[in-house]
């Protein structure tokens with residue numbers, strides 16, 4: 001066992017032995033890079049503790065409010081926040097500040113003395129993660145306990161700059177309040193990106209003012225297949241969408257928590273909801289139905305139609321106005337070529353553009369690349385970059401595209417070898433719509449299939465198969481939450497928790513510091529936050545641990 005981990009076990013025991021005095025540490029999830037504690041008298045957090053921040057720094061002022069809120073959730077009292085002049089010391093305070101010597105853009109340093117705590121970051125983002133570490137060190141329910149924070153230093157920074165979760169709101173729609181709750185979960189796990197999958201065959205979920213039928217028609221399917229494409233339907237309309245005002249409110253909510261929202265408009269496939277609204281944009285002209293089934297469908301956007309690219313550019317114009325993210329996700333997955341092969345307009349465009357088949361790619365593959373490149377050019381001209389699913393490698397990869405590798409890691413490895421940025425979301429480790437147990441009959445919810453337990457998520461090495469130079473192209477890691485079989489917020493919670501905790505450590509912690517059994521010990525403390533906040537999480541990993549504890553006693 002790593003030396004660093006030995007005291008953790010001792011500390012857990014110490015905490016168990018005393019219910020009024022908590023022996024706390026900073027060994028939270030994700031595990032900080034460096035924790036150096038001293039045997040000196042600890043800092044005592046009380047209702048008189050002040051949270052100080054530099055006068056005039058609005059971001060750190062917000063951070064101070066978050067810390068006060070978090071402490072209140074745990075203890076029942078809310079420390080006062082106070083703006084202080086540069087250099088002024090607030091007594092018995094937790095002091096937030098900026099310090100350019102801290103490692104990493106999102107790194108932080110916590111220094112604890114008996115007289116006070118300082119949390120510094122190079123940026124306000126870093127200070128926010130220091131706050132997360134501090135709040136996760138305090139027991140989730142600490143109403144009656146004396147809260148003693150040990151003296152010493154924590155120096156911490158993330159392994160990857162992109163730490164994401166995806167959420168599909170196309171198959172099932174989730175209310176604004178749940179999207180906010182999901183963002184809070186990202187913050188709790190030190191994640192900084194929500195990839196918001198907003199459009200699908202089964203529902204268009206974002207208001208586009210220039211094309212009102214996208215939501216008037218495209219946001220409602222008239223029926224939904226029962227189970228796994230059984231051929232039987234519920235014959236009940238199902239719908240929902242976010243107004244632009246709601247989307248902006250969510251963007252702002254996320255920004256305050258240092259979470260960037262990357263919207264996805266999935267094109268040119270997965271577009272049946274849009275085609276139901278604007279059938280002239282399909283190769284056959286329709287009619288089309290907002291899709292009641294799950295799967296991959298042959299009807300996709302007609303790229304040869306001269307209205308299609310302007311339609312997409314108009315949509316992107318409104319999307320970039322709502323979402324300030326550097327990246328816009330343009331999808332690109334699962335677009336069958338069947339309609340394009342027979343469509344006179346698509347074939348005419350192939351001839352006009354001189355798109356040629358070769359050994360690896362068909363002319364129709366290159367038609368999708370043509371579409372991707374046009375949208376990339378438009379977005380680049382408006383100061384944005386594109387991300388696409390790994391299918392965008394089939395054909396000619398758009399020059400500045402970032403590739404999101406989902407069919408395993410192979411697409412990501414290929415893209416990194418080509419010198420493109422990569423985000424790893426392989427369905428072998430990061431698909432949270434897969435079952436967490438092999439005993440699927442006893443699972444409380446249906447799932448798409450597969451088996452990805454917490455341990456498997458934890459074991460993921462995002463840079464495996466890449467040399468040092470290529471590893472630099474891996475921006476980070478994300479888990480995907482496809483919601484064909486997830487009908488409620490409680491079910492989404494169950495599917496993501498506690499797998500998000502394992503993912504958080506893949507994203508944040510250096511591989512040399514990761515150890516699964518040690519992670520499980522720490523997960524017990526994080527799960528108390530899930531309990532306190534009424535979250536519905538999967539308990540598989542806790543059962544064997546309780547059994548093995550009993551055996552060793």
Ligand code: ACM
Pocket residue numbers: 333334389406
């Ligand atoms: C995907 O899972 N179709 C990206």
Ligand code: ZN
Pocket residue numbers: 282283301302303304305339340343344345346
């Ligand atoms: Zn066509």
